[in-house]
Amino acid sequence: MKNIIFIAPPAAGKGTQSEILMKNHGYIHISTGDLLRKEVESKSELGLRLTEIMSSGELVSDEIVTELLRKRLIEKDTETGFILDGYPRNIAQAKILDDLLITLGKKIGAAIYLDMDVDTAMHRALGRLSCPECGRGYNKYEEATKPKNEGFCDDCNIALTSRSDDTEETFKIRFNAYIENTEPLLDYYKELGILNVIDNSGTPSETSALIESVIKWLTFIVMKRFKL
DSSP states (O other): OOOEEEEEOOTOOHHHHHHHHHHHHEEEEEEHHHHHHHHHHHHOHHHHHHHHHHHHHOOOOHHHHHHHHHHHTGGGGGGGGGEEEOEEEEEHHHHHHHHHHHHHHHOEEEEEEEEEHHHHHHHHHHHEOOOOTOOEETTTOOOOOOOTTTOOOOOTTOOEOOOOOOHHHHHHHHHHHHHHHHHHHHHHHHHHEEEEEEOOOOOHHHHHHHHHHHHHHHHHHHHHHHEE
């Protein structure tokens, strides 16, 4: 199974699509944000150092993130295939990742970009709700993910909370900054021949179907190469 990088602007639904791939194909979801939080919670020497870095407002160095990734990628469960979420964010990190994977005998089969316009992304972001009890996510503007009873969790029947403190203005600034910074990374993976751009303007199930077509194509290529 080919390893995947998910690249997507804010509110594009990387988490949702990762969960679907995990359920359908057994992928392991690796989020650099989760790795950092887990290390902090462990109160290890590195975790305490990370607490100081984050508390001071400094950026976590590529060296630290790379080491956390290395530790996660050498675990046996990643042999079935993994999804990288949140990394790399720029070409420098992409090259660091390339070197790391070479040392581990692994490679990326596809970089999947979930493409969507700013208005659609903003609509999704500002409509996000979540249940404080079970963590289930909803969107008050999307028919497929609306709660059955407005403002209440379908499972717990308690009031939902907003997941975003963005305004339209701040979201557009954040979105446009992401797009500008990500373009060189997309060009990098396009030149490597592994970039797949997915139209993410539809429902989560429609996006999932498009991603499935990429997975099937990659599987076909592997089977053809090894004449399975």
